[in-house]
Structures are given as C-alpha cells and as structure tokens.
Amino acid sequence: MPEARTPAQIEADIVRRRDQLAETLDEIGVRLHPKTIVGDAKAKVASTVDQTAGRAFVAVNRVVTDVKDGLRHEDGSPRVERIVPVALLAVGLVGLLVVSARRKR
Template sequence: MAETSDTRTPAQIEADIRRRREVLAETLDEIGARVHPKTIVGDVKAKVVSNVDHTLGRAYVQVNRAVSDVKAQFVDDEGAPRLERVVPVALLVVGVVGLFAVGTWRRKR
C-alpha cells in the first residue's frame, strides 16, 4: 500500500512549513526589490542609456559613411585631391564668403 502524506510526523510537517516560509520570504523580498522605486528608476535609466548608446552608435556609423562618401568625391584612391572637383567648390566657397563680406560691409556704411 502507498503511503499518504498523513503519515508524516509533526516534526516533518513543521520542517516543511519552515522551508515553505523561507521560500515565501525570499520570494516576497525579490518582489519588494523589483517594485522598489529605486529599482524601477535604475531599470528605466539603464534602458534609456542603452537606447541612447544604440542611437548614437547608429548616428556615428551614418555620419562616418557620409564623410567617407564626401571624401571619396574629392580624393582619389591614392589620396591625391581631385582638382577637377576641389577647384570649383573652393571658388564657390570663396564667392559665397565674398558676398557675405560685401553685404556686411554695405550694411555698416
């Protein structure tokens, strides 16, 4: 015949109750720690920092790619400037700066 749980001694029952109380106390401590405002704020901060780091990393990669693309337009594979592209851009920049300078000079008079 199989033994039933009724055959336990009072000491065994008390030990089982003690173990269950300890497990329950640990569980309640874990729940308390998880719902504590400092824990929640810490978790949110960590998530925000992670998202910002991820966003900054993606932005860095995109900016780096854009700079490389622009550089490739003005420098050849050997690293020498492509004068056919650099000179027109330099002239355009000088012209725009000159227009701003003339406009500023006229406003001052």
C-alpha cells in the same frame, strides 16, 4: 498509497515554504522599490542613447569617408575638378547666410 508524514516533516515543510515566500516577497519589494524602477529606467535610456549615438556615428563616418573618397584619386591626390565646385558652393552658401543675416537687422 503514500506514507503518512510525521508532524516534524510537516513542520519542516511549513518552515521551508515560509522561508521561500519571505525570499519571494523580499525580491518583489526590491523590484518594485522606486529607486530600483528609476535605476532600471535610467539604464534602459542610457543603453538606447548609446546605441543610437553609435549608429549615428557609424552613419556619419560612412558619409564622411565616402565624401573624402570622392574628392581624391585612388593614389590619394586631390581631385581638383571636384574640390573647386564644392568649395565655390560652400563660399556661396556662406555668402548667402551673411547677406540674409544683415538684411534681418
């Protein structure tokens, strides 16, 4: 059978539990404070944006590198047979955009 506790032990237990409860309530108050909630939401959004921007940068960088590699020989010299058609296509698209913009006016 467990030993009987003294009134001083019981009182010390009550004080300890009261302090723990006060700590817990303070922590809940901080977590539920509007500024904390807004700050957490901002941090989460910023993290998501950073991750998305990072992934987009990597993807774009990969595409640009692939295009550059396709327009050069292995020794680094330009592949004229590929550059000329791409340049002509770009000039044609710009020309179409200019004609389209003039017709709208």
